[in-house]
Amino acid sequence: MTTKLYYQSAYTKTFEASVLKQDQDEQGVYIVLDQTVFYPTGGGQPSDTGLLNNQTITQVEEVEGEIRHYLEGALPRDVHTISGEINWSRRFDHMQQHTGQHILSAAFAELFGYETVGFHLGTDEVTIDLAIDELTKEKADQAVELANQIIAENRGIETKWVSEEEAASYPLRKKLSVSGDIRLVIIPDFDYNGCGGTHPKQTLEVQGISIIGWEKQRKNIRVSFVCGNRIVELFNKQNEVLKQLAQVLHAPMEKLPHAATNLLSRQQRTDKENVELKQELLTYEASELTNLSETVSNKPFVFQSFQDRPIKDMQQLARMIVDKKGNGIVFLVSESADKRQLVLACGQELEDMNASVLLKELLTEIDGRGGGNQTLAQGGGKKNGSVEYLVERIKRRIM
Template identity: 50%
Template sequence: MTNKLYYEDPYIQTFSAKILKQTQDYVVLSETAFYPTGGGQPNDSGTLNGIAVTNVELIEGEIRHHLATSLLANTEYVEGAIDWKRRFDHMQQHAGQHILSAAFDNLFGFKTVSFHLGKNSSTIDLDVNEISAHQLAEVEALANEIILENHPIETKWITEEELAQYKLRKPTKVKEDIRLVIIPNFDYNACGGTHPKTTGQVGLIKILQMEKQKQNIRVEFVCGARVITHLQRKHTIITNLINSLSSPEEKLEDAVHTLLNNVKMQEKQISNLNGLLLQYEANELIRNTKGTILTANFQNRTIQELQKLAKLITTESIETLCILVSQNEDRIQIVAARGSSVNQNMKELIEKILPLINGKGGGNNTIAQGGGENRISTEQLLQKSLEYITA
């Protein structure tokens, strides 16, 4: 592999290099301080001759730098500059991941199977089905203890034959140019990422949450400056809640529970009132209908409301067949239902009606429904339905 400068010293922020290859899409340099995406870590950003580097990737043994605009024609050398804020953030997160993964392994034997360094937080997937809150707390405490003790973070290039001398946290598939990242007496891991020189520079690790991912547990965390950012965001939210709920912080949880319980009670009351309104509406439609076929035309009624209304009507009046339609913007909804004394198949009726609106639906011989395009008016749809019924 060429271009190992980014491996050697992650604190290099500027460099000079010769252009080895230049295409319309990317350039390859004689050496580079830019880290290419890989190992769960995103690429560095920065500039080449003042032009923004938008992506860096390792393909076919060469590190390709993608630029926002092309370099000037016949450019032979470039001056590179790394976005240090982004670089150091990635160094903190990646080293923090090593510490966290080693803590899970050393304390409980939980192995890390994947790592993702995200924009706002990072995650590791562990090959375990369950982790307790107590175990998370132990791991977080050990990880921050290792940071506070400010151990050196060393790198070493070794051969495949030398691997046996080190107790690696996980096996490596690399056969040559093996780079170890070492926290002495705590973690030994093959890695090509960027890391600070000491654990103390990681600053702090905070586990945010965990969730089940197929056969693994995914742990989300933040390190370093991201902990402050996360804390500030939480502080802002809590301050706003304190002001909105007129409650001190220590009683916020109780205030939220009270509010949620009140909302549930109100939702139940609204549901009961809506039921009474639908019952009243059903009775009015029955009272104002002459004969045994009831039709009604609505605007912006959900299919669920139409179904409830149709069931109330046909339960109250067992000799009634009802067809209810509603126009909702560019869609038409239709429900057909019959009372127990009516001898007509509602599913067959809907299947005849739906092609008129290029619709889809379903149901049974007692009640059926569907929806489709606003091809004809709701009045025309009701008229066609009546024609099918009386045919």
């Protein structure tokens, strides 16, 4: 068994140990030591990282009762003792976030009886899942206020190992998920919780808690938040974004919502005008193409080719033309550097013509795929052969 020095003190940064084992599994090369300050992944908290004999430790996992330290490369086999150093900034960040989670979860439980049923300590934010259907801003604000009050009071944080019987005498916030020896993390008169994570000695070291937002997650509400140094980092990032927006929108920060709303309103008006202008242009284009149509077997036939024309534009154009010429047939083609797109439309009066059937015959010529119905079909494929051949093939089918 490896002695878990991180339980003796979460503040220990360096240590020396004896190598008990060096091996490899599906996750890579690892070593097992007689003692370690490296916390392994568990209980929603990621593992520590750092160095062992200047070799980078990428992750630490507890597997089959062993604490495995995964290395970037194998150590020499004659190495029997080793010096280690954890990434302290990562360790302390995890201490702040995990303890902040305890405090925030306890605040929700204390004020409203909300139970925390999930916890994840991510790289950028922390989440808890509350067993509720909805959360109001008012209640979220109240929970944050109480949590920050507990932090500011600089209450002591105690850890102790107890038996299951002893644990039953404490007002635990949630049911224990382990048996045997139980490690309790206690904020007196506020939170009593079974936990194997790393925590500071005083609540003031958490510095503060800020909720970022929340969302529905299956049957629960997932609350996202940050603690301590992450609040400062988040503030700096958001402040930089706000400064850039203020420059772009030519408005002071306090007027950014109003400036952004005005910009969106103008953009919506512009988009609407563009749609209307585009509709007018398509109507004009459809009229021009109708006038240039030829007659094939007493049926108006319109053909036009384009370069890089969106297929939606061609579909709309084809509909407009056959709406005017109920006995007409429209064949539109758009070509790009490496492909060809086709749109075929048949007027409602042509009961013996099926646009989908006609188009499928053309698509076989260009190794293409597509679909549609009796009046409108579309598809695309390779630039095999000439467009003129496709036009002639349609004309022969019309005759």
